[in-house]
Amino acid sequence: MLSKHFLLTVTRWVLIGGIIGLIIGSTTALLLHTNDFLGELRKQTSWLILFLPLGGLLIGYMYMTFGPSGGVDLYKGNNLVIEGVQGKGKVLRRMGPIVYLGTFITVLFGGSTGREGAAIQMGGSVAEAVIRFFKINEIDTKILLMSGISAGFGAAFGTPVTGAVFGMEMTAVGKLKYEAIVPCLTASFIGHFITEKVWGVEHESFIIQSVPELSVLAFAKVIFLAVIFSFISVLYCQLRHGIHQISEKYTKKNHMLRAFVGGIIIVGLTYLVGSYEYNGRGLEMLEQSFTHDVPPFAFLAKLVFTAVTLGTGFVGGEAIPLFFIGATLGNTLYQFFDLPMSFLAALGMIAVFCGGANTPIAAFLLAVEMFDGKGLEYFFTACLVSYIFSGHHGLWPSQTIYEPKSRLYQTVSGETIKKAEQKNKGST
Incomplete structure (x- = not known):
């Protein structure tokens, strides 16, 4: 028979993972819609590429001014989220907003970049804020930070199952922390649902026309x-x-x-x-x-x-x-x-x-x-x-x-x- 502690823990994981998914689904939709708009704007005004060095100055200023805190460097990006899961570092709540602004500047002026880094870092940032609000213990903190990664990745690419596993697999080579499956799966699926069904994000479609016969x-x-x-x-x-x-x-x-x-x-x-x-x-x-x-x-x-x-x-x-x-x-x-x-x-x-x-x-x-x-x-x-x-x-x-x-x-x-x-x- 399932113990009371087991049921309470799983319920807490589901509720907090769901909250993280709700927030990340919305922030990721903002990321994707804004990136699409800025990408189209850059293509229509190709001369914006000339302002990329100035955009670099602005990004560097943001990270040098608002990034460092108690030995923590936000320029570590995804590495800082990984270290947070490992218990070796501290995820800062302002990481998400700063990386979003930096990503928008990079995309607008023509730097070559993607999206999941911003989504994952926002996931870690939101997860950290939720963890602090509910005063979560250290063990569950690591698990719930993984759910932030899962929500960000799953929502960014429209792949909720992948997102759930990615959050558990990203932090260590050769290890999959199955204990985190409940909050990671919850956060990834809810984040994906909010991004697509609530905010109407349409993800890219890649179609394989034919596959070679097995031989x-x-x-x-x-x-x-x-x-x-x-x-x-x-x-x-x-x-x-x-x-x-x-x-x-x-x-x-x-x-x-x-x-x-x-x-x-x-x-x-x-x-x-x-x-x-x-x-x-x-x-x-x-x-x-x-x-x-x-x-x-x-x-x-x-x-x-x-x-x-x-x-x-x-x-x-x-x-x-x-x-x-x-x-x-x-x-x-x-x-x-x-x-x-x-x-x-x-x-x-x-x-x-x-x-x-x-x-x-x-x-x-x-x-x-x-x-x-x-x-x-x-x-x-x-x-x-x-x-x-x-x-x-x-x-x-x-x-x-x-x-x-x-x-x-x-x-x-x-x-x-x-x-x-x-x-x-x-x-x-």
């Missing part, structure tokens, strides 16, 4: 492609973190200066490639990669644009850029593999995201929800392969390696991605 040859091709996609995810992560470290070193962490210089570089790159397709979110080319040929080096251009944008202090998310990189790379590889174009674009989209996020289960569920369960055997295989071959690298250096992906990587349990990468560099 040994097809699986061999998928495995080989997944390895390529995993290496691309590592390339992006290394470049993005490298630019971040170098820009902080030479500007002595003057975020205004580093973002100003980053903005100048993006403006230069934009005029160098002669296209605005790699500014903003790039949703049009992302969708086009499922149906028509795209420039063969589009994936590389987006990789560089995003690494410079986020590495120099602009803010937003990395999921949409990784989707773009993977889908356009898959589109390019269509010329060399006898597989359907839309399938290759979808495979690249999921596998590159998986390799960067280190969330194989959430990435697989993302494929199931986004592509109506088509080709699930191939996507499951691709996610596992990308997860293994990407090694101990990732978008978020604060992720803890609960269990090494393989003993061949010579990484011990309990290290963070950041420490594992530093060890690998020191041994080479």
Whole structure:
């Protein structure tokens, strides 16, 4: 028979997870509607790109003025939310509003960014506010912060099941905290419902026209492609973190200066490639990669644009850029593999995201929800392969390696991605 303590705890998780979902559903709808409006405005007035360096100054000023608090640096972004779940850091309530403003500025002036970073950080910010209001204990605080992550991700992409699992899987490599499933699932589904049904947000639709028949040859091709996609995810992560470290070193962490210089570089790159397709979110080319040929080096251009944008202090998310990189790379590889174009674009989209996020289960569920369960055997295989071959690298250096992906990587349990990468560099 269920104990009174069990019932009270589950009820508390459901109620608070529901409150977090209600708030995040509305704030995420605001994020998506505003980003759409600003993205369209930028496309209609292409000269706005010239103001990106000034936008960088403004973002840097916000983070330098309102970000630091008791040793906490809001520029850690998603890493700060992860550290909050791990009990190593403190999530600040003002994180959400600041990252929203920063994301709006980045999108308006043409920085290459996405949405889930802002949604996740707002999720952590709202969860922290709710936790303080109800005076939640430390153990439940960690669980409910996960539900904030879940609500943000599920609402941002219209994938509530993925959102629920992503919140539990994001913070540690090789670990899924099943205890958090009740509040995470509640927050993700309610957040998704509020975003779509109440505020009328329409999420992007990616359709796989056809899937190859199951065969040994097809699986061999998928495995080989997944390895390529995993290496691309590592390339992006290394470049993005490298630019971040170098820009902080030479500007002595003057975020205004580093973002100003980053903005100048993006403006230069934009005029160098002669296209605005790699500014903003790039949703049009992302969708086009499922149906028509795209420039063969589009994936590389987006990789560089995003690494410079986020590495120099602009803010937003990395999921949409990784989707773009993977889908356009898959589109390019269509010329060399006898597989359907839309399938290759979808495979690249999921596998590159998986390799960067280190969330194989959430990435697989993302494929199931986004592509109506088509080709699930191939996507499951691709996610596992990308997860293994990407090694101990990732978008978020604060992720803890609960269990090494393989003993061949010579990484011990309990290290963070950041420490594992530093060890690998020191041994080479």
